[in-house]
Amino acid sequence: MGFHAAIYQIWKERNFRIFESKSTHKTQILKRILGDICFKMNQLTACRETPHARAIEAAKIFGYKFSDMVRTVHHCSWAKPQKDEVKINSDASLESHCASIGGLIRDDLGMSLAMFSVDTDMEDIYVLELKAIFQGIILAKAKSYSKIWIESDSQFAVNIILKQESTPWNCWNLVSDIFTTLEGFVSWKITHSWREGNSPADLLSKPSYPFKGLDIPVEHSTAQLLHLIEEDRNEVKYARVYLR
Incomplete structure (x- = not known):
């Protein structure tokens, strides 16, 4: 973390000096490096009940105080759709050498009706998340479902469809296709899900999932x-632990 933070801040300072002809004192740069390290440590320990002893030791070196943090726990679970609708959960996976999308459609009993897992081109993760949502919608249309509930663990992708975020230029056509396809349903809605409540879709989105296709048989x-x-x-509840 220290190496990466140092390289990042040196690169920022380099751009600052070249493009703005200004400079930052070395002590301020060091503070920024330490700040980046502390921020990353906060992320790494956010899901731990008790910080590891080595993490505490490293925290002392960089002036990071676990004792200042307040622990809060939120519980989440997958919510079933209404009897007259189906629920689409989708996800995307981006690795160093490949990318894929996946998802599934379930009824009000939580039974799987259809699923997909497809390798795709490597693009920005939000583009992949929107692709996964679109593929789920297409599959639902092919199955002649009329009322759908879309769920994704990408808050940014959800906000784009809800028009709460500006659509990035590189997915204008994709978002347009999503809205055009949605017009063919009697009703639709989209919500955000925590990753813990989106586990089946997360698994299907992995490049390593053994079965691939746009409409994989549920068997x-x-x-x-x-x-x-x-x-x-069974509406199993998953705990999300936050350290603030």
Whole structure:
């Protein structure tokens, strides 16, 4: 973390000096590096019940205080759709050498009706998340469902469709296609889900998922996927621990 933070701040200072002909004192640059490290440590420990001893030792070196933080716990679970609608959960995965999208459609009993897992071109993650949402919508249309509830763990993608965020230029056509397709449904809605409540879609989005296709037969569900779907059916609650 120290190496990456130092390189990043040196690069910023380099641009500051070249393009604005100004400079920052070295002590201020050091403070920024330490600030970046502390911020990253906050992220790494955000899901731990108790910070690791080595993390505490490193925190002392960089002046980071775990004791100043307040622990809050939020619980989340997958919510079932209404009897007359189906729910689409989607996700995207971007790795160093490949990208893929995945998702599934379930009924009010939590039963899987359809699913997809497709390798795709490497693009910005928000583009991939929108692609995953679009693919879920297309699959629902092909199955002749009339009322859909879309759920994604990408808040940015959800906000774009809700028109609460400006649409990036590189996905204007994609978002336009999403809205055009949505016009064919009797009703639709979209909400954000925490990652813990989107586990089956997360698994299907992995490049390593053994079955690929735009409409994978539900009998091709792996044991792990079936387990996650069953947990959702039983409304298992997942704890999200925040350190503030």
